[in-house]
Each structure stands twice: as C-alpha cells, then as structure tokens.
Amino acid sequence: MANQGQQDLRPVERTTLSWETGKIVTSLETLFDRVTSDAESAINWYIKAKRPKQRWARILRAGSIAAGTVAGLIPILAQMFAKDGQPRIQPAWASVALGIAAALVLLDRFFGFSSAWMRYIATELNIQQLNQEFQLDWEADKAAWLGNEPTADQLRSTLARFKAFVTQVNSIIRQETDAWIQEFQSTLKQIDEASKARAAVTELGAVNVTVTNGETCDDGWSLTIDQGNPISNRGKTAGVRDLVPGLHTIKVNGMVAGNPKQAETAISVTAGGTATIQLTLS
16 A cells, blocks of 8 residues: 555554453454454545545546647647748647657556546445444354353454454455556656657668769768758768657769769668768769
C-alpha cells in the first residue's frame, strides 16, 4: 500500500486475554473491539488517502483533455486567422500542445493518481462490507448464547470467525498493495522502453556521397546539404555526419574544363544509419 502523505497502517499492540470461566465474554468483546478497530483504521486510511489521489487525477486528466483540445483547434485557427497567406498562429504549436497532453497523462500514470484513486475506493468499500457483516455475525453469536457464556464449541466457532475476518481484511489490503507494486513496476518498464524508443528516433544519422567524376573538377567540388553552407571537397567521396533523421536534399557543384556542373537529389536518412548516394556532375 502506497504511503504518500499518509501514515502507514501499523500493528496494534498485543492484548492480554483470559479464557477462565466468567471472563470469556469480556475477552471476546475485547478481541472484537480490537479486530473491528483495526478494520476501521484501514477504512479511514483509504478514505483519507484517496482524496489527494482524486484531486491530482482530476487535475492531470482535465489538463490533458484541455491540451488535446487546444492541439486540435490550433490548425483550424491557423487557417481562419491568416494574414497575407501567413498564419498568425503557427501550426507547430499543435505539436507542443499534444506533447503537454501526453506528459500530463504520463505523470498521472507514473504517480498512479487515477488508478490508486479507483483502487482505494474499491478497497475501502470491500473492508466496510466485510466489517458490517462481521458485526452482524457477532451479534448473532451473542444472541445464540442466551445471556450465558458460550460453550466450548461456540467459543471455538466464534474465535474461528474472528480469525477468518482478520484474514480477509489482511488479504484485501495485501491485494491492493500487490496491485500497486505490479502497476508501478509496469509503469517504470513502459517509461524505460518509451525513453529508449525516443532516444533511438532522435539519434543522428550520416550520409556518404560519391561523385563519379569528382576528380575531373578544376578546383574540387562543393557539397550542400539542404540550405546549409557549401562544403569543399576533392576526389570522389565525402561524408557528412550528425544529420537529423528524415529527408534531405543533397546538391553538388563543380567546374569541369571551365564549365559549371551540378547534380542534385533527395535522400532519406534514418536514425543511427548511414545513407549512401552516388552522383555525377553534368
């Protein structure tokens, strides 16, 4: 069971009971008060613990919905409010809004606000129902004694009922705790995998360019990537590293026998990959 801003459930100090004739009913009542008090402490813990979970779950989910809505509206607004053919709102802001929406959902999943809120409600209700049923069973047992002390068989039956009640309450709490552990481990694994995937996507690439007639250029040849600065080269080959993954325009220029020559093409660069291209100045 998560402990965020709430005190952990702690064991109650051991109570000394006496099973001598004349003290059995008092001992059973003391034991009843103890086990029901433990159950009520668990109920109160979940009632208090679910409130901050509920608040943050609503904030993060509402923020995610709002950011997602804004992301959908930005492209429309960019078309509606344009001046001289240029949008006053850059459509790229839609990607920013989507990123914010995804981050809010990820925060909710990492801290488990929404899922814990649901778990705490279910656990609280389960223990409350169990506690109410146990109290009714206890009253039924006392009624069966007809004002006398319970017989040995009745005592064993009542103590077995107490044990079953405590076991069931502990089982419910344990199930909730195990669910939290599994969910947290699963979330960490998903975040780790997502981080690795993003790192792989954002890894830079490279391109190797071969100019078949590059050695015939009067004073070497120049290589331009997209709209970047020309890179001077001699011979037939050149390499460019640290390219962002995606489509790039490769252009080469040179002078052959005093005449300007060029070649141009587009090539796709993958994350962490090296593309190879062959051009001929003409």
